[in-house]
Amino acid sequence: MVAKPVRIAAPGDSVVDLPEKGEVRVGTGIHQEGNHLITCRPGLLCTTQSGKVWVAGRQKRYIPQVGDCVLGVITDKHSENYGVDINAPFVASLPVLGFEGATRRSRPNLQVGDLVYARVTAADRDVDPELVCTDASGKGAGFGALAGGQAFRCTTSFAAKLMSQPQPAILSALGKALQFELAVGLNGHVWVHSPKPTTTIIVTNTLPKGEFLSDAQAELVVKRIVSSMQ
Amino acid sequence: MEYVNPEGLRQDGRRPKELRQLGCELGVLAKAAGSATFEMGNTKVLAAVYGPHEASNRSAAASGATVHCDYAMAPFSTGERRKQGRTDRRSTEISAVIRNTLEQTIITELLPNSQIDIHVQVLQADGGTRCACINAALLALAEAGIPLRDMVAACAAGYLDETALLDLNYIEDSGGGPDISVALHPQFDRVVLLQMDNRLPLETFETVVELAIKGCKAVASYMRGQLLEHTRMLASARGFDKL
Numbered sequence: 001m002v003a004k005p006v007r008i009a010a011p012g013d014s015v016v017d018l019p020e021k022g023e024v025r026v027g028t029g030i031h032q033e034g035n036h037l038i039t040c041r042p043g044l045l046c047t048t049q050s051g052k053v054w055v056a057g058r059q060k061r062y063i064p065q066v067g068d069c070v071l072g073v074i075t076d077k078h079s080e081n082y083g084v085d086i087n088a089p090f091v092a093s094l095p096v097l098g099f100e101g102a103t104r105r106s107r108p109n110l111q112v113g114d115l116v117y118a119r120v121t122a123a124d125r126d127v128d129p130e131l132v133c134t135d136a137s138g139k140g141a142g143f144g145a146l147a148g149g150q151a152f153r154c155t156t157s158f159a160a161k162l163m164s165q166p167q168p169a170i171l172s173a174l175g176k177a178l179q180f181e182l183a184v185g186l187n188g189h190v191w192v193h194s195p196k197p198t199t200t201i202i203v204t205n206t207l208p209k210g211e212f213l214s215d216a217q218a219e220l221v222v223k224r225i226v227s228s229m230q
Numbered sequence: 231m232e233y234v235n236p237e238g239l240r241q242d243g244r245r246p247k248e249l250r251q252l253g254c255e256l257g258v259l260a261k262a263a264g265s266a267t268f269e270m271g272n273t274k275v276l277a278a279v280y281g282p283h284e285a286s287n288r289s290a291a292a293s294g295a296t297v298h299c300d301y302a303m304a305p306f307s308t309g310e311r312r313k314q315g316r317t318d319r320r321s322t323e324i325s326a327v328i329r330n331t332l333e334q335t336i337i338t339e340l341l342p343n344s345q346i347d348i349h350v351q352v353l354q355a356d357g358g359t360r361c362a363c364i365n366a367a368l369l370a371l372a373e374a375g376i377p378l379r380d381m382v383a384a385c386a387a388g389y390l391d392e393t394a395l396l397d398l399n400y401i402e403d404s405g406g407g408p409d410i411s412v413a414l415h416p417q418f419d420r421v422v423l424l425q426m427d428n429r430l431p432l433e434t435f436e437t438v439v440e441l442a443i444k445g446c447k448a449v450a451s452y453m454r455g456q457l458l459e460h461t462r463m464l465a466s467a468r469g470f471d472k473l
Contacts, residue, residue, distance in 0.1 A: 005465070008458050008461050008462050008465065010372070010381065010454045010457045010458055010461075011372055011378040011379075011380060011381055011457075012378070012379065012380030012381050012415070012416070012417040012418075013417075014417070029375075029377070031337060031377060031379070033379070038379075038380075038417075040337060040377040040378050040379065041372060041375045041376065041377055041378065042372050042373075042375075042457050042458070042460070042461045043375075043461060044461070044465055057375045057461075058375070058461075058464050059263075059374070059375035060263050060264075060374070060375075061263050061281070061282065061374065061375065089281065089282040089283050089284060089341065089343075089344040090284055090343070090344070091284070125340065125341070125342055126342060126343070212464075
């Protein structure tokens with residue numbers, strides 16, 4: 001659903017008084033104080049027709065949410081699970097059996113430092129987050145260890161923008177000019193891989209600049225870089 | 231020494247109920263989750279927020295995030311160069327004051343088992359550093375996207391030459407008169423910090439606190455404006471122009 005930003009909010013702003021009847025679905029950045037809904041961080045206040053309210057802010061730290069696709073780095077190796085750093089307050093755990101076709105006998109052999117693309121299956125404030133490397137039906141579906149390439153960090157809002165449709169101008173312009181693959185984690189980790197190392201380097205250097213470029217500027221930047229390559 | 235001259239002006243040319251020039255900048259450090267500088271006249275402080283990350287003492291943070299605050303004065307911040315005392319009594323006390331104020335402002339129960347580190351560094355000291363530190367830390371927390379109940383703004387007021395003075399500078403601060411620091415949640419009109427050195431008669435105490443609260447509200451509206459401006463700038467850079 002397309003979100004429409006209503007206005008810019010600062011912490012402590014009163015958003016709506018709760019109605020007597022009806023439904024309000026509250027997202028991130030909104031806090032209930034008595035009978036009022038109050039914003040608790042700066043950002044764009046967004047609402048939808050169906051009564052959802054949230055604040056979209058620019059944040060570097062990631063707070064896990066169920067269903068998010070994230071990119072993590074393996075930090076620990078245990079017999080039953082891996083510890084994965086997903087840029088969140090806590091280390092997430094990835095069960096050894098959470099891969100497509102994994103059994104007790106044939107388990108993936110990941111090392112500390114490897115990158116994985118995974119899905120968040122549990123994110124509760126009192127329990128450490130959990131990940132799996134399959135989609136809901138148990139298929140690999142692009143999740144799993146990522147070999148080669150290069151990863152960089154960005155803000156969570158820019159990662160969300162890279163995932164959004166229509167694609168941001170910088171990404172579509174790069175995609176037209178160069179051949180590469182991309183894995184975007186909503187936690188603000190992006191992985192780039194291409195057959196040619198130069199392409200990988202160009203994309204990792206150019207993509208983060210796109211956060212604050214207009215469409216026309218982004219196309220110009222890409223054009224200039226690609227022409228300087230030849 | 232004369233703190234208010236017969237024309238009713240202070241030593242730095244301000245009127246008794248006038249704030250110093252305010253200034254701030256958000257997102258000054260690339261590594262920190264949130265950072266800000268805040269200026270009140272010649273006082274300038276830098277705040278950096280790291281986290282939330284896993285608490286070093288998880289059992290203490292079981293019901294809500296713990297806030298760690300580290301206040302330090304740069305050796306070059308005062309007129310006379312000083313050796314940095316990280317463990318002196320004054321900075322321990324100010325750290326506790328800042329931590330206490332921010333703990334009441336952050337919605338800690340949303341982030342159990344975690345810890346938020348706030349580092350404030352005084353770059354230039356000209357009186358009212360603890361208030362400037364609270365203001366800078368709040369802006370840094372907001373920039374980091376940490377859930378806050380409300381803005382919090384702090385301001386000091388004093389009483390010299392039988393006049394209530396707002397936002398004391400260093401000379402007025404060392405004048406030996408009473409000095410009251412107040413921090414306020416402006417939306418709820420809730421006083422979260424009230425500190426006084428020296429004594430004051432009850433009637434004058436009330437007028438001075440009143441003045442400090444008015445000062446807090448002015449500082450809060452300035453900070454809110456700057457925060458909205460910063461957010462608007464980020465939003466328009468991302469293609470939301472029409473707000």
